[in-house]
Amino acid sequence: MDLHILWFVLLGVLLTGYAILDGFDLGVGIVHLTAKTDKERRIYMNSIGPLWDGNEVWLVTFGGALFAAFPDAYATAFSGFYLPFMLLLFALIFRAVSMEFRSKTTSRKWRQTWDISFFGASTLATFLFGVAIGNSIQGMPIGADKEFLGNILNLLNPYSLLVGALAVATFAMHGSIYLHLKTTGDLQKRIYRQMWRTYGFFLILYILTTMYTLVSRPFVTHNFENQPWAWLVVVLNVLAIANIPRAIFKDKPLYAFLSSCFTIAALTFLFGVALFPNLIVSSLNPQWNLTIYNAASSVKTLGIMRNIAFIGMPFVLAYTIIIYWIFYGKVELGKFSY
């Protein structure tokens, strides 16, 4: 396989892994305030306790791989998105701090403060991811020298804000389904209703975004003409979305969760297909797009990295599965939980 395409695919795999895994723990944060009592909120936080840290490693590795494989895209995107990326960093740090800090005293005010900051940071991080993806599809003012020429207002356009909202809705649904798996009793019954609500929000925003995309950015389907098999993913995506309510209704939450995982994977995949072979689209001149060819490291580096990835990836997958296996099951609170 062409090494440039291979690294585009591998970055897609890392992004998908991150979206699915950190997606549910960000989602738990987004719906955090729907938990009423202190105990319920502790259950929410503890459901992701041993996992969120490992999930964020996918983001770290994605960032590292982007730097390594496509340094120009990494440099342009990160310096162009300066303040949003800084906000993202602060949100991710705040999330971690909120979880650690909340449990340190029992004061109501104290805990409420950290509850709100946990919710706010999770929502903001998710929203910013969505905005970044929206801007990637729609293009940014990139000059001939590969540098970003706009300002922050260019990034906050209606389309990107809509994709940001879709990201929040998707993760809220994903997180609710995950919580349903991890809880019992009355709380689980409430989360059951919440799954339906978040699914409703997701469905509305999904349809809106799809329509908006097809109407105002028709070029996203260009690649489908050469690769008609990609339509299969669209069909599977719709089936997965339809399968979520079916599985919830039939009381098979694990299937609902897997369908939700697949939905996120398919959306990430379609995002990749829409973008290919570009990494960053210039809204000023298509000649100035950063593609997987003109923004890449040398073929030699891509080859070395491929070898490293092929040696390492099986291990990563193996112990990710082992760890989820070990921590599978319902949450119970102990004296030293969050």
Added chain:
Amino acid sequence: MELSVVFLSRLQFTLTIMFHYIFPPLTIGLGTLMVIMEGLYIKTGNPQYEEMTRFWTKIFAVNFAMGVASGIVMEFQFGTNWATYSRFVGDVFGSALAAEGIFAFFLESGFLAILVFGWDRVSQKMHFFSTIMVALGAIFSSIWIVVANSWQQTPAGYHLVGHGSIERAEVTNFWSVVFNPSSVERLVHVLIGAFILGGFMVMSISAYYILKKRHLEFASRSFTIGLLFATVVSILAPVSGHFAAEIVAKYQPPKLAAFEAHYKTGKGPTGMYLIGIPNTQKQKVDYGIEVPGLLSFLVHGNLSTPVQGLDQTKPQNRPPVVIPFYMYHLMIGLGIFFILLTLYGCYLLWRGTLFEKRWLLWIFVVAVLGPYLANQAGWIAAEVGRQPWVVYGLLRTSKAVSPAVSGGQVLTSIIMFGLIYLMLFAVWVYVMNEKIKNGPEEVKPDEMIAHKGGILETAARLVNPSGYSMTGAREKRDIDNNDQN
């Protein structure tokens, strides 16, 4: 100095990297000590060693979480603030970073979950394996970071492609990049610095318990392990430092000249200042105590050949002198202090009076600040001494920043980082204090017999899903209270 993007970006990098580097050296050092402790537990079956592993794992986890949070910032920052640098080095750093992500990060964070939360969910052997993997992961990640940084000091295995703003370095030989002239010597020195910190942290907390007459059995055993470990690595530090300095002398002579405030090359042998105040105006050292010929001896192995001074380098390529000089000397001074302190500790341990010397134990409580300072000082000397280059001889720091970023934006993010890091630091101090206050579990004498050879039963008894927290892993008394099985 005006508030240019370059100045502000450097300030931000300094702030964030120094904050980050509080944590990784401790996890590297402590990780290795945990392997030793858990290994002793497996070998002897003495539950005291299990308690030690558990307790130090908690300390480890707090610092690991902080390292991850502050580490993400470092990775993003190359792109946000140093876009031109990222374009220049991306091809070379690519492989190193990919290897770090895949081999180190996943290894560490994955097995850490088992280490912290999995005591009751996996077998003892699996747990020990996880401890080894976490310790290895910490060391792996330092390997790739030091390789990348060493390449910036002594570039090798590359060629330059393109011109002007699109010029970049591309790999020609991967192994020459990995084993560039300075990477092995610097890596060894960095790891030794981390091991010293791990040893001193164990001694500091243990000495505190001994002084407070708490957990005496636990504390004296931990202290002994920490002391023996710290003594060995403290003695090795100047040896590895000497080899690292030889590399600097060979490949970055202006940097060595800055370390030693060696302005004028002169004719005869070059001396070395033990202390002094570098005078930038007059290009000499005031109030210095100089050992004649020592630098010539260390660099050239004789007492006649002069060592190259700063005057041999064009003014625009000279590093600043004051900061590298003080930091380098601070590091060496501290290194000597570590050797004297640990050797004296070992002597008293052999005499059997160590734990009665309260004044010395107090010194050990505080002495943990020493390795923190020494690690930071060494890096400051190395990085400031590389100036004005970000990639030595190839890319100037002043040319490496992001063209798309304004000074105002960087100032905003510095203020935000400043606030958030203050808060994070408060969290860290608070949580560490809590961990130390709570202390390890006491092992009851009857348990010591009951537990012997009963690892599996113990593990089986402990299977009871409960809550989790990165910094508050469930402790045994909690299980004993809840366990209805």
